Amino acid sequence: MRTRTETDQLHVEGRIWMIGALLLFISVPFVISTVTGVWPSFRNFLPGFIATAVIFWPVTTIEVFTFTPMLGVGGSYLGFVTGNLTSLKVPAALNAQDALGVDKATEEGDVIATIAIAASSITTTLIIVIGAILIIPLTPFLESEVLKPAFDNIIPALFGALGIVYVAKRVSIAVVPIAFMILFFLIVPGSRDLVGIMVPVGVVIALVTARTLYRKGKI
Numbered sequence: 001m002r003t004r005t006e007t008d009q010l011h012v013e014g015r016i017w018m019i020g021a022l023l024l025f026i027s028v029p030f031v032i033s034t035v036t037g038v039w040p041s042f043r044n045f046l047p048g049f050i051a052t053a054v055i056f057w058p059v060t061t062i063e064v065f066t067f068t069p070m071l072g073v074g075g076s077y078l079g080f081v082t083g084n085l086t087s088l089k090v091p092a093a094l095n096a097q098d099a100l101g102v103d104k105a106t107e108e109g110d111v112i113a114t115i116a117i118a119a120s121s122i123t124t125t126l127i128i129v130i131g132a133i134l135i136i137p138l139t140p141f142l143e144s145e146v147l148k149p150a151f152d153n154i155i156p157a158l159f160g161a162l163g164i165v166y167v168a169k170r171v172s173i174a175v176v177p178i179a180f181m182i183l184f185f186l187i188v189p190g191s192r193d194l195v196g197i198m199v200p201v202g203v204v205i206a207l208v209t210a211r212t213l214y215r216k217g218k219i
Helices: 004-036 042-082 085-099 107-142 148-152 154-169 171-187 191-215
Strands: none
Touching: 004 042, 042 085, 042 107, 042 191, 085 107, 085 154, 148 154, 154 171, 171 191
């Protein structure tokens, strides 16, 4: 079992790496502006920053509370530093935990999630390197009309394959949040941009449904 001291050390190291990653992200535009001598004016920077922050800050905050119980301490820090949680890191961690029969929110689940996210990050980096080398010769092929439908549906296909495993385990719990989401995205115009916010909404609906069915003795 991991001791309290070891857990505290994980938090210290995780915060250090997250601050370091943040400084690296900021350093890129800073260095470019320093070298070129071209700096964005505050008048142009502020509207763009606000428009981006209004979307990403709430979604990112929600992701922290939604994904952290699944990934554990180490997995959460590594996942948020490397990014791309929704479409890559979380599915990789959940699949690894499920394949090994490890419960989430446990020390074993934390370790498996961390290993899965690390392996996913390494694989992603290697693929990006290969893609950067081959992007020019492969561009006509990747932009062809034949492959366009496949690229447009990568994330739905990914979560569909991942979700059916959990839906099959508890169909009675999954029916209500799935029905709500289908109706919401069909009825509300432009709701495609609200996916990041609606994920935790679906989680809350699933929790309420599970609690209700449990109190009635149906699960």
